[in-house]
Structure formats: C-alpha cells, structure tokens
Amino acid sequence: MIPQETIVALATPSGAGAIAIIRLSGKDAITIAAEVFQSVSGKDITKQKTHTIHLGHIVDQGKVYDQVLLSIFKGPNSYTGENVIEISCHGSTFIQQQIIQLLLRRGAKMAQAGEFTLRAFLNGKLDLSQAEAVADLIASDNEASHQIAMQQMRGGFSNEIAKLREELLNFASLIELELDFAEEDVEFADRTQFHVLLERIEFVLKRLIDSFAVGNVIKNGIPVAIVGEPNVGKSTLLNALLNEERAIVSDIAGTTRDTIEDELVIDGIGFRFIDTAGIRETKDVVESIGIQKTFEKIEQAQVVLFLVDSTELTMESLEGLKVEVEKIKNKYPQKALLTIFNKKDKLEESLLRNLESQIENSIFISAKQKVGIDELKNELMSFVNTGALRNNETIVTNTRHYDSLLKALEEVQKVKWGLDSGLSSDLMAIDIRSALHYFGEITGEVTNDELLGNIFANFCIGK
Template identity: 90%
Template sequence: MIPQETIVALATPSGAGAIAIIRLSGKDAVRIASQVFQSVSGKDLSQQKTHTIHLGHIVDEGKTYDQVLVSIFKGPNSYTGENVVEISCHGSTFIQQQIIQLLLRKGAKMAKAGEFTLRAFLNGKLDLSQAEAVADLIASDNEASHQIAMQQMRGGFSNEIAKLREELLNFASLIELELDFSEEDVEFADRTAFHELLNRIEFVLKRLIDSFAVGNVIKNGIPVAIVGEPNVGKSTLLNALLNEERAIVSDIAGTTRDTIEDELVIDGIGFRFIDTAGIRDTQDHVESIGIKKTFEKIEQAQVVLFLVDSSDLYATNLEKLKIEIEKIKNKYPQKALTIIGNKADKLTDDVKQLIENEIQNILFLSAKQNIGVDELKNTLLSFVNTGALRNNETIVTNTRHYDSLLKALEEVQKVKWELDAGISSDLMAIDIRSALYYFGEITGEVTNDELLGNIFANFCIGK
C-alpha cells in the first residue's frame, strides 16, 4: 500500500552552507507549503502550475523565518510521482531546523531513510534496480562507478532483464496452456524455439554474472597490498603513487609498524593501496604485530605488489627471491602478483638484463626518483577488464542482483535439461515459475516489506 502522509526532510547534506533544500512529498505537499509561504508578488502557491519557481518568505504567525525559493512539481510528473515541493533556503542549520519543525507542525511527517525513492518505486517512476542505482550514484566516487550507476539508473540493466522475463513469460503461458489441455495431448509451445530462447537466456545470464567480478571491484575499489622486506621503499612507493607524503619514510628498517591505507583513482578506477610493515624475523613485539597484520592485508587484497631492492639483487639474493616468489604464488594462487625492482636507477642495463633473465616480468622503477611509476599504474589497470565498461555493456555491481541472477540461471538450466530429457510440462512449469520469480526480484515485480526495508534503509535521509 502506498503511504498517504506528506513527508519532509533535508535534501542537502546536514550542516551549514550557502543554501539548503528542504523537500516535501505527498498529496498535501503544496497545501502545507502554501500555509507558510508568502510570495513577494502575492501569488497563492496552491494555485500555481507545476514545474514553477516562486520567490517569497517563510512566515508563521507574523514571524519571518527566511527568504526562499519554492519549486513546485505536481504528481505524477515528479520524482516521487506525488506532489513535491522543494524549499531553497539559506544554509544556516538554525534556519533549516526552524523551517522543518514548522512544516512538521503544519501536518508533515519526518521522512525515513530512502523514503522519497521508495515512493518513486511504489508509484512506478523507477523499478527496484533503478532505485538501487540512485544510491550507487550518490555513493560513486570515481568515473567508472558513476558511469555504471548512471547506466543502471537509466534502465539499461532492468530493460535487459525485463526483456528476458517477458520472452520467458510468453513461453510459460503456452506451457501452462498445455496443462489445461493435458488430456488432448497437444503442444502449443514450439520446443525448438523454446530451446533457442533458453540458450539465449543462459548466455545473457552467464555474461551478467561474470560481469559482477568487474563491477564489484569498480564499485568498491581494488585493494592492492604493497609488501616486501623492510627498507626496500614500500612507503616511498606509496607516496609516489599518491603524489603526497602519506607514509613516513626513513633509512631505519621497520619504520612502518602498522598498515597505512589510501585510495587513488587511475583512469576512473579506484585502487585502495595498503602499505604494510616489512616482512622479516624480528624480536620487536610491536613490529611483529605489524608483520602479522601484513599477512592479513595480503589475504584481503586482490593485487599484491612484491617490492624488492633491485640494487641488492646479487646472485645469492636472486635465488632467495625466486623462492620467496614461489611461496607467495603457492600461498595466494588467486591473487594478481607483480614483482617490482625498486631503486632501479642504481642499476646498469647489463645488470637489469641479468635480473630479467632470472625473474620473469619484473617491473623496474625508482620510487624516490619517480621513474617507472606511470608504467606501474598501467600494469594495475591491466588487471581490470574494462572492455565491458568501454563498450557500455551492462555490468552488475549489486550483490542482491548477483544472487538472484545465479538462482535464475540455476532454474533456467533445470528447464533446459528437462526440455532435452522430455520431462512433462507440469514439472517444467514449476521451474519456469521459479526463474520468473528470481527475475522479478531484481526489477521489483516480486517484493516484500522486509526486502524493501533492507534496501531503502541504506539510503540517506532526504533521498
């Protein structure tokens, strides 16, 4: 049931600023606003057209609160599908609270987190995946995550799912029709065409599911652990990547006792760099705790940068390094590993060639001299499959969508097997309904109060 109360909330971030926007939504939004608004031209706000802006004052019982601009958006042509009024006032926190309290006294109710977007969904202005994309758009902090959220908010993902669901629903109707005429032994659904449809749905679902690996790292950032022995330049490299003195650098081994984290956006992709304590045997209790945390951070990282002092790679150290590399590869086989030879400005070309012959794909750089840092950034980008992003393909970033897609794929594969095995229509119909259910979960054709509560509780108040 669609709520009938008129809700109000601050739509801009809390705190002082140049201006603030207070939003009302509901059938009485214009009426409530007109009770406290006096136009400079004497207009009656309740008689004004939709999508108009009016200058005036917020006044109550002879007291003037502020000079404001009031925007009117009448339903259904508004964000929520209801009557919406937005009051642009001066950004004093005192003024904001005074106006909101005044509107509450006039009959409005304080909005819950995400309630404006919830009403947009309930009134058919957005489907559920588009509504979730609104929250992703607000949270986006790099170009790639912004691009994905915009594409989903425009309906790219939901349109693809809706098309598949509609085609499957058409066949489901024919299968159900066969059940009504089971005694007649007739087939209304073309089995060959149905098999082709199931193959196409399976292909699309697998592509969307595979895209989650890319979408998840784009949305949340890619954790990168910088590891190595003490004093090989890990903190210097972090500072070079971030282009600021983020980590303390000294010649004393073991200076970094704890992990240091910061984020860098490279070509629209967020990377979360973790500078870890140097790995070595130590009797220092505090340093040993830092080393333990290093291994914990490696577990959490998707990319590991193993830094070595290339100026200290003599023949014996090369063999030791190869053993260490194999240990890391064996312990973390799923992680992208890059071996970095730091302080390469101290090496001759012949020595570099000698090292490259022993350590495949080693990347030479000098963090202190800022040489080779751009090449490292390109290497990091190579770990992200941005082809789908460049081609503007649908990329799944939401765990709830991913889970529903997996379940839908499982049901589609069941139906496909049943079709090939000549299983009766009544059993196929059950699994087709299940697949349709999971498709509907994504776009919101299938919902419940608990699901909606969990989704919109993560929104900010005012949106």
C-alpha cells in the first residue's frame, strides 16, 4: 500500500553550508508549503504550473525565517510520482531546523531513510534495481563505480532482465495453455524454439553472474595486500603509491605492528592497499598479533604484492626465494600474485637478469626513489577486467541480484533438462514459474515489506 502522508527531510548533507535543500513529497506537499511561503510577486503557488521556481520568504505568524527559492514538481511528473516541493534556503543549521519544524507543525511527517526513493518505486517511477542504483550512485567514489551505477539507474540491467522474463513468460503462457487442453494432447509451444530461448537465457544469466566478480570489486575497491619480511620497504612502497607519508618508515625491523589501509584510484578503479606487519619469527607479543593479522589480510585480499629486498639476494639465495614464491602461490591459488623486487638501484645487472628470467610476474622498483611505481600501477590495472566497462556491458554489483540470478539460472537449467528429457508440461511449468519468480525479485515485480525495509534502510535520509 502506498503511504498517503506528506513527508519532509533535508535533501542536502547535514551541517552548515551555502545552500540547503528541504524536500516535501505527498498529496498535500503544495498546500502545506503554501501555508508558510509568501511569493515576492504575490503568486499563489497552489495555482502555479509544475516544474517552476518561485522566489519568496518562509514566514510564520509574521516572522520571516529566510528568503528562499521554492521549486514545484506536480505528480506524476516528479521523482516520487507525487507532488514534490523543494525549498532552497540558506545553509544555516538553525534556518534548516526552523523550516523543517514549521513544516512538521503544518502536517508533514519526517521521512524515513530512503522513503522518497521507496515512494518512487511504489509509484512505478523506478523498478527495484534502479532504486538500489540510486544508493550506489550516491556512494560511488570512483569513475568505474559511478559508470556502473549510472547504467543501472538508467535501466540497462532492468531492461535486459525484463526482456528475458517477457520471452520466458510468453512460452510459459503457451505451456500453461497446453495444460488446459491436456485431454486433447496438443502442443502450443514450439519445443525447438523453446530450447533455443532457454539456451540464450542460460548464456545471458551466466554472463551476468560472471560479471559479479568484476562488479563487486569495482564497487567496493580491490583489496591489495603488501607482504614480505620486515624492513624490505613495505611502508615506503605504500607511501610511494599514495604519494604521501601515510605509514611510518624506520630502519628498525618490526616497526609496522598493525595493518595500515588506504585507497588509491587508478584509471577510475579503486584499490585498497593494505600495508601489513613483516612476516618473521618473533617473541614480541604485540608484533606476533600484527603478523597474525597479516595472514588474515592476505585471505581477504584479491591481489598480493610480495615485496623482496634486492640487496639481500645472492645467486645462492635465489632458489630459496623461488620456493617462497611457490609457497604463496600454492597457499593462495585464487589470488593474483606479483613479486616486487625493491631497491632496484642497488641490484647487480647479472642478478637482475637472473631474477627476470626465473621469477614470473615480477617487477623491479625503488620505492624510496619512486622508480617503477607507474609500471606497478599499470600491472595492477591488468588484473582488472575493464573490457565490460569499455563496451558498456551490464555488470552486476549487487549481492541480492547475484543471488537471484544464481537461483534463476538453476531453475532455467531444470526447465532445459525437463525439455530434453521429455518431461510433462505440468512439471516443466512449475520450474518455469520459479524462474519467473527470481527474475521478478530483481526488478521488484515480486517483493515483500521485509525485503523493501532491508533495502531502503541503507539509504540516507532525504533520498
């Protein structure tokens, strides 16, 4: 049921600023605003056209609170599909609160988190995946996550799912029709065409599911663990990557006793770098805890940078290094591993050539001199599949969507197996209905109050 109350909230961030925007939405939004707004031209805003802006004052019992701009958006041609008023006032926190309290006294109620977007969904202005993209767009902090959120909000993902659902629904209708004429033993659904459709749906679903691996890291940032023995330059490397003195650098082994994290955007992709405690045998209790955290961070990372001090290497120790690299590869086979040789400027040419030929995925840098840092960044970008972004393909970033896609794929594969096995129409119809159900969960055609509550509770107030 669509709520009938008129809601109000601050649409801009809380705190003082040059301008603040207070938003009203509901059937009484215009009449409530008219009670406190006096146009400088004497216009009655209840009689003004939609999508117009008016200069005036917020007044209560003769007291003027502020000079404002009032924007009118009449339903259904508004963000929420209802009558919407936006009051642009000066950004004093006192003025903001006074205007909001005044509107509350006139009959509005405070909006809950995400309630404006919830109403947009309930009024058919957005489907559920588009509504979720609004929150992702607000939270986007790099070019890639912004691009994905914009594509989803414009309906790219929804349109792809809706098209598949519609085609499957058409065949489902024919299968259901066959059940009505079961005694006549007729087939309305062309089995050959149905098989082709199921093959195509399966292909698209698998592509969308596979895209989640890329989409999830783009949305949340790619975790990169910098590991190695103490005093090999891990903190210096982190500072060089971030171009600031973020981590303490010292010649004393074991200086970094806890993990230090910071984020860097490279070519629009967010990377979360984790400087870890040096791995070694130690009796220091605090340092031991830091080393334990290092292994935990490696588990969470998607890319591992294994940093080695070149000045400590000899031809004889090279074999031992190769064993260490293999240990990391075997222990973390799903993670991208890059071996980085630090202090390149002090490395003998003959040893450098040997390392290049014997250690795969290796880079030579000087963290202190900031040599090879750009090459390292380029190598990190090579671990990210950005082809889908360049081709403007749909990328799934939402865990809820990913789960529904997996379930839909499972049901489609059941239908396909049933078709190949000559399963009866009534049993196939059950699996088709289940697949349609999971498609509907993504766009919101199938939903419940608990699901909506969980989704919109994560929104900010005023959106």
